[in-house]
Amino acid sequence: MGIGATAGAAAVGGIALSANASDATSSSASDSLAFDPDAWTKLTKTITDTEGTEHTVVYHFWKAITYVAEPVDATYQSLIVSAPVEIDGKAVDASDAPILLANSVGGYLPASVATATEIGGGGSATGGAAPGGAPSASSSASAQAAAPGANGTTNATGGATSSNQLLALAAGYVVVEPGARGRTLKNSGGEYYGTAPAAIVDLKAAVRYLRANKGRVPGDVERIVSAGTSAGGALSALLGASGDSPLYDPYLKALGAADASDAIFATGAWCPITDLEHADGAYEWNWGANDLSTGKPVDQTVSKALRAQFAEYQAGLKLRGLGGFGRLNARNLDAYLVEQYLEPSATAYLAALTDSARAAYLKANTFITWSAGRASFTWTDFLTHVGARKKDAPAFDAFDLSAGENNEFGTGRALARHFTAYGAEHDSTGLTTRRVASGIPAALDLMNPMHHLSGKANPGRSKHWWIRLGTKDSDTALTVSANLAARLDNLGDDVNHLYYWDEGHGANTDPADFITWIARVTGHKSRHP
Template structure:
């Protein structure tokens, strides 16, 4: 699916943790505080202060978007970068752009009450900016350090082999750049959800936010955790505080993101109106409004970081890394950690599967996600192509429209894994996630007890820094879902490729199972033979948005 922009006509028409027993014990207090915060942040009248949106300050543009229904010419109003807080740390990143369709294929469109697609362009927990965006879908993830001091940060330079099988560009940690320009369909072509949303008649908001590599003149890191989620929440508050000024239904905000952006989208959905973020939002001058979103679209979310190393080894421990070697003793110890963590969640699988444990999770993934993904893929092939694929992959038994195979054969089919062990809290502090938890002039820190104990950089402390547990809670949607956060989104779209070895498939599995257990509307599946950043059913997502928001197309 291509999104081809034609020459624009421009007319200016206006001026302008789950963290342990102690944390769980605080469930009641947290829930009450979040409930009070949610009530206090009910939709307010239109903002008339410093953060007031100017409805007249737009530029009119025209672009062509290729959709599953063919090319569509869309004329839309575009508001250039708008700072969404009154006390920005970095206005270049703490700003957003707005796109509102007014004509599609020459037919007038009224987007007054349309859903608002809130699409972040974060990848690798790097900064994202809309400062130079001149149209829809042009939010940019930044791998480097615009502050000039940090360079690309931990993770090094992009590898020659992306591991996606698509030739997509990657970030310094091997992740496909996410958001507006990072998703790939089954043909390896870029998918722009902002453009597809615009072509469907939705309002599109693309926020920038701080990221882990940003430093000031003194070498202080000011975009590490929890900066990104605080900024995205502030951007949501800006939109909701401008009810009646900004086009679209501010009660029907649908968040989207991929990779680390998918993690942040999930976190937006899970943590709506949580009081935990109030001090951070106040510090940057966020609007006094709700930061809850209506629905959350999450592609290959890199989340639940404090448990990600164990999950990765449980999932991919039998696979050889693309580069380097695998310490089997480390892999075994981390797998044991995952078994303990999974048992503590007390989750039940979808479709009546029953309790999810480390012992049966392979069967659960096969039955619920992986085999159905293979079947969907095979059914979509022409007879000759299907026969050729099955001949090349004899481990698959195909009968009566069903694909069967073992977990071991599936892992062999996936091949080399993207990362070594530990995959996230690396012993030498070289991981992007280590940088995400940096502080002050310290570029990277350990965020797990296991990583800290096995540090190879010369650290003498045996425990992680005292602020790490609270930061992990701020960055993990599972923390908020464990507390049944009343301000969470109630509609979820969750996707990942079956060949995505950037994180464990259990991350998606646990997120979906948790939400389903809470009674939320969850649409989750996996894409067969697809790697990191894949999105092969974007048109279905656009239709799903219309359904859950009640939008009549």
């Protein structure tokens, strides 16, 4: 197992590569990264579907496999594979089944499957060790705990979509769970080796490994469907948007990634924490009127400045809303969100209640007008209903470099860096240069799916998208997934996007529908719960 890059590491666009970059080649990696189809352990799992019915699934399980020839840290750069062979006593042939690639990244923290002994055995780290995994030999728990956002103060950890893995297995799909490096990893020399773009490079390398092993790894490598939550949702969306982008080639070559495509067929993203360079403005546009949970109002000078920045950004996107809404801008985005997402979400929620439960809910929430089986309300009343916002201003590029996202853009021995001009200009840590570092723009492009969907959109992107967000999720702005969905829809992609009413960060209230959606978009005829 390797450790982080040394001082002699090469760099591309100001972003460090591993020290062995010049020695690794993709072609040799493909030759050495052969999946052993016979190295499985037979396991049995009882899985309860969303209707409460139990299914007995016998499956082949492959323990952690390193997916690159020159790993920086194999504890994280490994994956596990689960393939069903019998469901409820009936033999299953999963050789042509869709592959669910489910990452467990949360908060841009490291995720490991190194010691997993069954499906769902990996997790996202909040300190020195990943749940279900082992601490990196080259990382320090105390050093990681001191990193911005490492104690759960930023984004929720991943795994909220873990029910997807089990339901997918019970439906006859192959499930692959990749680990990935994260922002808190630090080597013995004090250098961070899991910051941007490490996580997305690792996930791409995992896809390349699967594709290079077509015919050996179980499942249809042409039908890989990604899934992730929070930062993992952002990485899932990025994986789908950036398929086969040459921007990542130097990083993949440095790791000895397999010589294969890293494009995926479909993308599932739950509450994606993404579009980070514009996230502060989006957050203030969305939640700027709401106080913090302590009752403290945010600095309105900061909030207004960021809202103005977002208005300019939103206009520049030139997006057309779904449902024939027309051009989206900061003046009509609230009406769009209410009409396209929030009222339909509330309507579906209320319609599913019993008459007495619905009456009780409406009595407690008088801002909703219920007429002819449809809910209606104003944006202002909706904000009041949600109540306290989770994050201060700025929410992502904190003036004191305390946000997890500041750590995500750290480099070398620098724990955290500003990644927006506004954050750098208002730095409160005493930096002498109040400008973003030269390598930041390139790092942002590598981490933002919108970059790959703008202008001449990436032709290697996935064309099928499942996007979900809770209406009470103030970990990010409701606009983030709405803009992503609008961009994809404008490009002609198949977009299934909705909001869960009254749900918070990491919600996944329709997992069975996601499994059915996979069958539909991939054309796979199989049983599913």
